[in-house]
Amino acid sequence: MRTNPLVSMLIAACMAAIPVAMTSAQEPALTKAPTDAGLQWSPCPPGLPEGCTLAVLHGDPAKPNADIFLKLPAKSTIAEHSHTSAERMVLISGEMQVTYKGQPQATLKPGVYAYGPAKTNHSAACVSTTPCVLFIAFEQPVDLIPGK
Numbered sequence: 211m212r213t214n215p216l217v218s219m220l221i222a223a224c225m226a227a228i229p230v231a232m233t234s235a236q237e238p239a240l241t242k243a244p245t246d247a248g249l250q251w252s253p254c255p256p257g258l259p260e261g262c263t264l265a266v267l268h269g270d271p272a273k274p275n276a277d278i279f280l281k282l283p284a285k286s287t288i289a290e291h292s293h294t295s296a297e298r299m300v301l302i303s304g305e306m307q308v309t310y311k312g313q314p315q316a317t318l319k320p321g322v323y324a325y326g327p328a329k330t331n332h333s334a335a336c337v338s339t340t341p342c343v344l345f346i347a348f349e350q351p352v353d354l355i356p357g358k
Contacts, residue, residue: 242267244279244302244343251281257354259286267345271352278352280344282306282336290333290357295350297326304342308334318344331357 242249244265254262261283269276274295279302282288290311301318308324309315311331318324326332328350336342 240268242279244281249279254280255354257291257356258288259283261286271348274350275348276352277345277347280346282334282342282344284336284339284341286336288334290331292329292331292355292357293326293348293350294328294353294355295348296328297349298347299324299326300345302343302345304336304340305338306334306342306344307337308332333357 242265249265251263251265254264259282263281265279265281267277267279271278282304284304299318300323301320303320306318307315308318308326309332310326316324
């Protein structure tokens with residue numbers, strides 16, 4: 211069986227980030243999938259489409275360095291907005307189009323990484339007929355600032 215090079219690179223990068231030995235003061239490693247039964251999905255805050263949900267994977271969204279899954283309904287849109295934090299994203303399922311102000315529209319398919327600079331207005335759309343699930347890592351507390 212042939213392995214997708216992108217998947218191999220992501221696995222290698224993740225494995226390099228896991229410490230070889232842990233002290234009692236360090237956190238344990240963890241894995242989570244959008245389909246995990248124990249994942250707690252909550253409604254998204256105002257400003258995101260109806261039916262949108264999110265799950266906190268690691269950290270506290272009110273503090274720096276939180277990771278989340280964001281699930282958008284099929285054929286939904288997110289109005290122009292920005293975040294105080296930069297965001298690092300990987301699309302897990304569905305197909306999305308993302309447009310950052312002053313840049314061409316990007317199409318995200320499963321496995322595609324995207325970086326969103328802090329304080330940069332952008333909009334997005336889940337263009338697939340199935341929901342879009344996006345992994346997002348925030349550097350600063352999570353917020354959503356409506357576009358101007």
